[in-house]
Amino acid sequence: MTDIKQPENLLSQLELLLGKDCVLSGDALRERASSYWDSSPMQGIALLKPHNTEQLSAAMKLCHQFGQTVVTHGGLTGCVEGTTVNNQDVIISLEKMNSIEEIDAVGSTVIVEAGVTLQYLQEAVSEQGLYFPLDLGARGSCTIGGNVATNAGGINVIRYGMMRDQVLGLEVVLADGTIMSSMNRMLKNNAGYDLKQLFIGTEGTLGIVTRVSLKLQQQTRSRNTCLVAVDDFASVTKLLSRLQGDLGAALNAYEVMWGDYFHAVTEPGWHRAPMGRDYAFYVLLEAAGADAEGDGPRFIAAMESAMEAGLVVDAIIPKSESERRALWDIREDFDAIVKPQPTFLYDVSLPIKYMEDYVAAVKQGLDKLWPQSKCYIMGHMGDGNLHLFITPNSAGEDLHGQSDEQVYKPLEKYAGSISAEHGIGTEKKSWLLKNRSIEELDLMKVLKRALDPLNILNRGKIFDV
Numbered sequence: 001m002t003d004i005k006q007p008e009n010l011l012s013q014l015e016l017l018l019g020k021d022c023v024l025s026g027d028a029l030r031e032r033a034s035s036y037w038d039s040s041p042m043q044g045i046a047l048l049k050p051h052n053t054e055q056l057s058a059a060m061k062l063c064h065q066f067g068q069t070v071v072t073h074g075g076l077t078g079c080v081e082g083t084t085v086n087n088q089d090v091i092i093s094l095e096k097m098n099s100i101e102e103i104d105a106v107g108s109t110v111i112v113e114a115g116v117t118l119q120y121l122q123e124a125v126s127e128q129g130l131y132f133p134l135d136l137g138a139r140g141s142c143t144i145g146g147n148v149a150t151n152a153g154g155i156n157v158i159r160y161g162m163m164r165d166q167v168l169g170l171e172v173v174l175a176d177g178t179i180m181s182s183m184n185r186m187l188k189n190n191a192g193y194d195l196k197q198l199f200i201g202t203e204g205t206l207g208i209v210t211r212v213s214l215k216l217q218q219q220t221r222s223r224n225t226c227l228v229a230v231d232d233f234a235s236v237t238k239l240l241s242r243l244q245g246d247l248g249a250a251l252n253a254y255e256v257m258w259g260d261y262f263h264a265v266t267e268p269g270w271h272r273a274p275m276g277r278d279y280a281f282y283v284l285l286e287a288a289g290a291d292a293e294g295d296g297p298r299f300i301a302a303m304e305s306a307m308e309a310g311l312v313v314d315a316i317i318p319k320s321e322s323e324r325r326a327l328w329d330i331r332e333d334f335d336a337i338v339k340p341q342p343t344f345l346y347d348v349s350l351p352i353k354y355m356e357d358y359v360a361a362v363k364q365g366l367d368k369l370w371p372q373s374k375c376y377i378m379g380h381m382g383d384g385n386l387h388l389f390i391t392p393n394s395a396g397e398d399l400h401g402q403s404d405e406q407v408y409k410p411l412e413k414y415a416g417s418i419s420a421e422h423g424i425g426t427e428k429k430s431w432l433l434k435n436r437s438i439e440e441l442d443l444m445k446v447l448k449r450a451l452d453p454l455n456i457l458n459r460g461k462i463f464d465v
């Protein structure tokens with residue numbers, strides 16, 4: 001008698017369902033890299049590439065019958081080891097579900113499959129005079145499904161909010177294969193629970209996002225960018241408030257780089273420095289508006305007045321798109337920083353007024369623990385969000401754990417968050433309880449058990465049940 005619960009039986013049934021070329025295993029699977037951050041061969045029993053929601057639903061019904069754990073993969077750019085796979089897992093990749101189904105230019109909405117990359121979507125809607133405001137450095141690889149699952153943030157949050165604020169509706173395949181379609185396109189819909197919220201930012205632990213209905217914006221008619229150098233942190237915060245007053249809602253990016261971050265990414269062989277490399281802080285800021293003629297002079301006037309007020313010590317305004325891109329590359333391309341290994345990346349948020357003290361406490365702790373260490377900082381400061389890159393430059397046991405202590409312990413005093421936008425994955429699991437109450441965690445587990453009683457979806461991600 002055959003035991004139908006054997007993984008090989010599951011695999012052959014999945015191959016029948018999806019076709020052999022859409023079920024990768026063995027060498028075909030191992031030749032893929034584990035993620036953007038980890039080039040080691042991908043693990044897992046098999047990787048499935050369903051063509052549509054119905055195929056994925058049927059595959060999940062089988063996995064559910066077999067009690068088979070699955071890990072969902074988007075563009076693999078996530079920063080918290082949320083896509084980590086072990087040798088007992090099946091991977092669901094959304095890479096073949098990558099079409100833009102409908103752009104509604106009248107209602108300013110778009111319907112996409114979850115495997116569409118962010119940049120592809122941005123470009124497609126831009127051809128119709130529309131704008132999708134979520135934007136981040138991994139735009140070329142990250143997927144809309146991954147952006148939903150992580151509730152991605154990025155560089156335009158001060159004006160447009162996070163991914164959650166762009167999502168109108170979702171279609172999801174649940175752990176047992178049920179298709180839950182909640183593809184709302186309206187801005188207003190209070191008919192019962194807003195179920196999409198269960199799947200935004202829950203890192204694939206409650207369902208697999210297959211299609212998404214998104215809100216679009218009209219394209220703006222002007223865009224003005226400026227890189228400024230600032231002497232002290234108090235001026236960085238004053239400049240932010242001042243520009244929010246002078247430019248109003250037009251200000252869409254306010255990205256801060258601490259001086260040593262800027263210095264490191266503009267070392268010879270990396271990016272060209274467009275101004276002196278030894279200022280204390282650099283801010284890359286951008287505003288976009290509806291007045292093609294008036295916005296430029298208004299922007300320059302705001303910058304000049306900030307300079308006259310002594311808040312800015314140097315400034316450069318790009319004269320072309322390629323000059324603008326070169327400035328953004330300094331902010332977004334941190335290869336120079338992560339090259340020495342190990343380097344640990346953090347993503348904290350806290351009230352802006354405490355940031356200077358917090359950073360001083362972290363640096364002090366690190367200097368004491370590892371005098372050779374480096375701590376580079378930049379972030380979406382307008383959103384109260386900092387990224388820290390810590391290179392211990394030291395030997396020893398559990399460097400990552402020790403580094404975590406240096407970053408998260410001082411955060412407790414300010415009731416900050418250990419994850420502003422990257423999520424928890426497996427990397428930050430042990431710190432979740434220190435950051436959220438037991439009651440909050442218990443309720444998360446109630447939801448997990450209700451939606452995925454066999455615990456097969458992204459098992460062990462965010463928390464254990």
Ligand SMILES: Cc1cc2nc3c(=O)[nH]c(=O)nc-3n(C[C@H](O)[C@H](O)[C@H](O)COP(=O)(O)OP(=O)(O)OC[C@H]3O[C@@H](n4cnc5c(N)ncnc54)[C@H](O)[C@@H]3O)c2cc1C
Pocket residue numbers: 036071072073074075076077078079082083094114135136137138141142143144145146147148149150151152153154155203204205207208209210332421422425458461
């Ligand atoms: C250079 C660089 C810059 C970045 N900048 C930012 C930034 O500014 N802001 C920011 O928020 N993040 C940033 N990130 C992190 C990352 O790009 C985002 O988290 C992104 O949303 C992940 O999308 P992905 O498709 O790569 O997802 P993946 O990495 O493939 O997956 C991430 C998580 O989502 C789950 N998942 C993926 N697809 C689905 C789906 N369809 N259904 C259910 N679950 C799913 C996975 O299981 C995993 O838990 C950056 C990363 C890099 C490499």
